[in-house]
Structure formats: structure tokens, C-alpha cells
Amino acid sequence: MLTGIHFLLTYMCNLECDHCFVYSGPNSKGTFTLNQIRKVLDEATKIGTIKWIYFEGGEPFLFYPVMLEGIKIAHSMGFKIGVVTNAYYATSEEDAELWLSPLCELGISDLSISDDSFHYEEEKDNPAKRVLAAAKRLGIPVDSICIEKPTVGINNNRPKGEPVVKGGALLKGRAVEKLLEELPRRRYDEFIECPEEDLKNPKRVHVDPYGYVHLCQGLSMGNMWAIPLSKLVKNYDADSHPICGPLVRGGPALLAKEYNVGHEDKYVDACHFCYLVRLALLEKFPQYLAPRQVYGLE
Numbered sequence: 001m002l003t004g005i006h007f008l009l010t011y012m013c014n015l016e017c018d019h020c021f022v023y024s025g026p027n028s029k030g031t032f033t034l035n036q037i038r039k040v041l042d043e044a045t046k047i048g049t050i051k052w053i054y055f056e057g058g059e060p061f062l063f064y065p066v067m068l069e070g071i072k073i074a075h076s077m078g079f080k081i082g083v084v085t086n087a088y089y090a091t092s093e094e095d096a097e098l099w100l101s102p103l104c105e106l107g108i109s110d111l112s113i114s115d116d117s118f119h120y121e122e123e124k125d126n127p128a129k130r131v132l133a134a135a136k137r138l139g140i141p142v143d144s145i146c147i148e149k150p151t152v153g154i155n156n157n158r159p160k161g162e163p164v165v166k167g168g169a170l171l172k173g174r175a176v177e178k179l180l181e182e183l184p185r186r187r188y189d190e191f192i193e194c195p196e197e198d199l200k201n202p203k204r205v206h207v208d209p210y211g212y213v214h215l216c217q218g219l220s221m222g223n224m225w226a227i228p229l230s231k232l233v234k235n236y237d238a239d240s241h242p243i244c245g246p247l248v249r250g251g252p253a254l255l256a257k258e259y260n261v262g263h264e265d266k267y268v269d270a271c272h273f274c275y276l277v278r279l280a281l282l283e284k285f286p287q288y289l290a291p292r293q294v295y296g297l298e
């Protein structure tokens with residue numbers, strides 16, 4: 001049962017993190033208009049099971065007035081609101097309070113702040129810590145998201161204490177271009193399931209300004225500007241989706257096999273393998289593997 005709609009309010013971001021799933025950066029195109037936000041929220045109401053609306057990016061605070069108005073409308077429709085931010089605007093705790101006060105007045109239910117070495121080098125005092133402190137003072141429910149650069153560790157659950165990758169970064173999007181070096185790999189035929197997303201029964205989807213409804217970044221249910229979101233969600237059937245079907249039945253290994261995609265013998269993890277197979281299938285399924293910019297392409 002789908003309970004959350006996450007707006008990728010904009011693909012633009014002031015930062016260009018190595019682990020970014022959607023290849024965001026200062027020059028990334030694609031931002032929701034207010035009118036598009038209204039349309040999505042109307043459709044979210046029709047779905048009937050949506051409880052949460054999130055505003056994310058990119059960096060949603062780059063389009064602050066649009067984000068605030070979107071929150072206001074969503075709140076008035078009875079949804080619970082969450083926001084994800086990298087806190088770039090927090091030059092001091094006092095100033096951070098200025099940015100957060102309107103969100104507080106609108107009664108947001110979750111603020112998630114990216115605070116890790118991808119975003120900030122200084123650990124003791126950085127914009128994320130300032131927003132965290134300001135949010136706590138204002139009484140906003142707040143948490144930080146900490147994803148570390150991948151490191152190699154030993155997992156005793158695997159045979160012969162085989163090395164595993166730790167840190168929490170998922171190897172899709174820009175991470176595949178930037179973070180693979182030196183990481184240990186496993187045989188491709190071990191990756192027989194999607195370990196991260198419930199593709200059969202998704203609990204949340206991300207929607208972007210181009211209309212794509214993402215089940216995983218760059219893996220779309222369809223386009224909500226062509227088919228209304230409530231209809232897309234109602235008609236979604238993982239088994240008959242050309243990409244999700246094979247992923248559900250046998251992970252990236254089956255996806256590659258079903259479409260005869262040539263591949264390496266070893267990959268770091270399932271997402272690494274899946275992302276590269278999807279990249280190879282982009283031209284074949286442009287309506288489901290989109291937008292191209294999420295794959296680092298023009």
C-alpha cells in the first residue's frame with residue numbers, strides 16, 4: 001500500500017556529492033512549478049492511502065517560496081509533511097531559525113538533515129549541526145542522515161569472512177562513477193534480488209518535475225503528465241512491468257539474462273549490477289528508465 005509521495009522538488013543542488021543517486025548539481029535542470037505540485041497533491045488525495053508528502057531534491061531549500069507554498073497546500077489537505085535538506089543556508093543557528101520558523105508554523109512532522117563527510121568536512125560545527133540545533137529549539141521533529149564513504153569490512157555471516165562494503169552509500173547514479181575504486185566484488189549470479197526497494201508493493205514513490213514516478217532512482221512506474229498519478233498507481237503491476245518484473249523474479253542477474261545484456265563477471269553489489277544493466281537498456285525502455293540525467297547523460 002502506497003503511503004508516501006516524495007517530491008524531487010528540483011534536481012538542482014548547490015553541492016555535487018559523489019554518492020548522489022540522481023546526479024544532482026548546480027547545473028541540473030528540472031524544478032516543479034506550483035501548479036504541477038497542486039496537480040500531484042490532488043492526485044495523491046485520489047489514491048486514498050497517502051499519508052506522507054516529502055519535499056526533497058536536489059536541494060529543496062533552493063526554491064524556498066515554492067517549497068513553503070507546497071507544504072502549506074499539502075498540510076491544508078491533511079497530509080503529514082517531511083522535508084530533506086543539506087542545510088547549506090545555515091550560516092548561524094540564529095539564521096537557521098529564520099529559515100525553519102515558517103516550516104515550524106506549518107507543523108511539519110519530519111526534518112531530515114544530511115550530515116556526513118559527503119556533505120561537510122568539519123564535524124563539530126557545520127551547517128547541518130546548526131540546523132539540527134535550531135530545529136530542536138523550535139520543537140521540529142528532526143533527524144540527521146549520515147552516509148559514509150564506502151569502506152571495506154569483514155562480515156562474519158559471509159563464507160570465509162569475505163570482505164563486504166560498509167558505509168551505507170548505494171552504488172547507483174553518480175556513486176557508480178565516483179566510488180567504485182578498490183571495492184571488493186562478488187560474482188554477478190549472487191545478485192538475484194533487489195535488496196533495497198519493495199518493487200512489488202512499494203510504500204513510497206518519488207515524483208519528478210518531468211512527470212516520472214520513480215520506484216527506484218531512474219526506474220519509473222510511468223509518466224504522470226501522460227497518465228494521472230492515481231491511475232498509474234492503481235494500474236501498477238510489478239510482474240507486468242518490463243524492468244520490475246525480472247527484478248522481482250530474479251534480481252539484476254535475471255534482468256540481464258532476460259534482455260541478453262552483456263556484463264562483467266563481478267560487481268560490488270546488487271545496485272551496482274542493476275544500475276549498469278538498466279543503463280544498457282535505456283534506449284529500449286525510455287519511458288521506464290528515465291530521465292536520462294539520472295544516469296549522468298544529456
Ligand code: SF4
Pocket residue numbers: 172193194195196197216217219247252270271272274275
Ligand atoms: S537493486 Fe536496482 S531497483 Fe533495487 S534498489 Fe538497487 S538499483 Fe534500485
